[in-house]
Amino acid sequence: QVQLGExxxxxxxxxxxxxxxxxxxxxxxxxxxxxxxxxxxxxxREFVAAISxxxxxxxxxxxxxxxxxxxxxxxKNTVYLQMNSLKPEDTAVYYCAAEQVHYNHYxxxxxxxxxxxxxxxxxxxxxSS
Numbered sequence: 001q002v003q004l005g006e007x008x009x010x011x012x013x014x015x016x017x018x019x020x021x022x023x024x025x026x027x028x029x030x031x032x033x034x035x036x037x038x039x040x041x042x043x044x045r046e047f048v049a050a051i052s053x054x055x056x057x058x059x060x061x062x063x064x065x066x067x068x069x070x071x072x073x074x075x076k077n078t079v080y081l082q083m084n085s086l087k088p089e090d091t092a093v094y095y096c097a098a099e100q101v102h103y104n105h106y107x108x109x110x111x112x113x114x115x116x117x118x119x120x121x122x123x124x125x126x127x128s129s
Contacts, residue, residue, distance in 0.1 A: 002026045002118045004096045009123035016127070017084045022096030022120055024077040033099050033109040034079040035116060036070065038092035038125075045095070049081060050109035057107045064090075086127045096120040 008020040022034070035050035049070040050059045058070050069082040079096060097116035101108055110116060 002032070002098055004098060004118055004120035006094065006096050006120045006123040009094060009125045011126040011128065012086055014086060014088055014127055014129050016086050017082070018086065018125060019083065020081045020094055020123060020125065022079045022081075024098065030076060031101055031103050032076075033101050033105075034070075034072070035097045035099075035109060035111075036079075036081045037095045037097060037113055038090075039095070039122075040089075040092040043092075045113055047111045047113070048094070050111055051079060052105075052107050052109045053101055054106040057109060059109055059111055061111075083125070086125075088127050088129045090125065091127050092125060093122040094125050095122045 003025045004022055006022050012018050031053045033053050036048040037045050038048050039045040047061050051070045055072045067085045071080050098118040099116045
């Protein structure tokens with residue numbers, strides 16, 4: 001059973017940067033696409049970024065393109081989200097998600113929450129104006 005744990009959240013002023021990390025325990029994450037979603041108070045969970053198991057393909061929601069970067073650690077069992085030029089509207093609980101995919105699907109990473117079976121507990125990111 002894969003378990004995911006987020007770290008690195010916190011509070012920052014608008015324009016600042018944060019990096020959140022997600023580490024997996026249990027089976028080494030081979031052939032797992034991974035993603036970040038977020039949920040702001042009173043809103044639905046939304047897709048932020050995703051990365052294929054190979055690390056060669058990354059996908060972003062429009063509102064974070066050019067500001068956020070998703071990447072994988074060398075051991076493939078860690079995923080990072082580097083967040084720059086943060087805005088107050090980025091304030092949310094950020095969730096890490098993982099999904100095992102077929103080896104041949106090296107470019108795939110889902111953008112819908114329903115496509116992921118494994119989830120972390122979430123971590124707060126607060127951006128003040």
